[in-house]
Amino acid sequence: MSSPLAIFDLDGTLIDTAPDLIDSLNHAIAPHGLPPFGVDKVKLLVGRGVKVMIQRAFAFHDRTLDGEAFDACFARFTEHYRAGMPGKSRPYPGLLEALARLKDAGYGLAVCTNKREELTMPLLEALDLAEWFGTITCGDTFEYRKPDPRHVSGTIERAGATVAHAVMIGDSANDIDAAKGADVSTVAVTFGYTEKPAEELGADKVISHFDRLTPALLDTLIGR
Ligand SMILES: O=C(O)COP(=O)(O)O
Numbered sequence: 270m271s272s273p274l275a276i277f278d279l280d281g282t283l284i285d286t287a288p289d290l291i292d293s294l295n296h297a298i299a300p301h302g303l304p305p306f307g308v309d310k311v312k313l314l315v316g317r318g319v320k321v322m323i324q325r326a327f328a329f330h331d332r333t334l335d336g337e338a339f340d341a342c343f344a345r346f347t348e349h350y351r352a353g354m355p356g357k358s359r360p361y362p363g364l365l366e367a368l369a370r371l372k373d374a375g376y377g378l379a380v381c382t383n384k385r386e387e388l389t390m391p392l393l394e395a396l397d398l399a400e401w402f403g404t405i406t407c408g409d410t411f412e413y414r415k416p417d418p419r420h421v422s423g424t425i426e427r428a429g430a431t432v433a434h435a436v437m438i439g440d441s442a443n444d445i446d447a448a449k450g451a452d453v454s455t456v457a458v459t460f461g462y463t464e465k466p467a468e469e470l471g472a473d474k475v476i477s478h479f480d481r482l483t484p485a486l487l488d489t490l491i492g493r
């Protein structure tokens with residue numbers, strides 16, 4: 270069989286990016302007179318990429334932003350977010366140990382995130398995480414992205430793995446729905462950004478700490 274593959278979501282799964290996402294969002298929306306959001310609103314705003322986050326921020330105040338004004342707000346976010354990297358963003362506790370365990374057990378490692386490539390790569394590099402992952406696919410790598418199952422199946426294909434021997438680890442319905450749609454096993458983490466409790470996302474397993482992410486756990490999911 271081909272090597273098994275562990276696929277990780279990024280925001281709210283690998284890395285706690287909430288403080289920086291919210292800081293940069295607040296910077297981007299301030300000129301439009303919107304009051305700053307607290308980090309607690311990350312669950313409402315994050316998950317479908319930055320453009321949707323900005324739209325949700327305006328919708329929260331019953332407003333919309335279109336055209337050039339939207340593009341300028343998006344650019345203002347991106348510039349601020351990139352300039353501050355890695356800011357306060359940090360891997361979740363136990364991540365590096367979990368990645369090492371899986372790698373030692375023969376798992377390939379991949380990232381499947383809705384964050385764009387121009388933000389994903391520098392962030393992973395700034396935190397010395399990029400080298401762990403043989404395959405990294407982002408919100409703009411394909412024509413489609415999570416919750417579209419093809420984002421997950423496309424990641425598996427790029428990694429040279431198979432759907433039957435892959436597991437998606439994520440924090441939100443986007444991740445779990447996309448993986449299930451691709452017939453891929455799932456692990457939901459409870460420490461990320463989800464409006465719906467992780468236990469209710471329909472994942473095969475739920476973990477509250479990376480200490481629980483062991484080769485044995487994933488092996489049971491893929492029948493290894
Ligand atoms: O950038 C986002 O909104 C979500 O990114 P994620 O897919 O890594 O959670």
Ligand SMILES: [Mg+2]
Nearest residue numbers: 278280281440
């Ligand atoms: Mg996420």
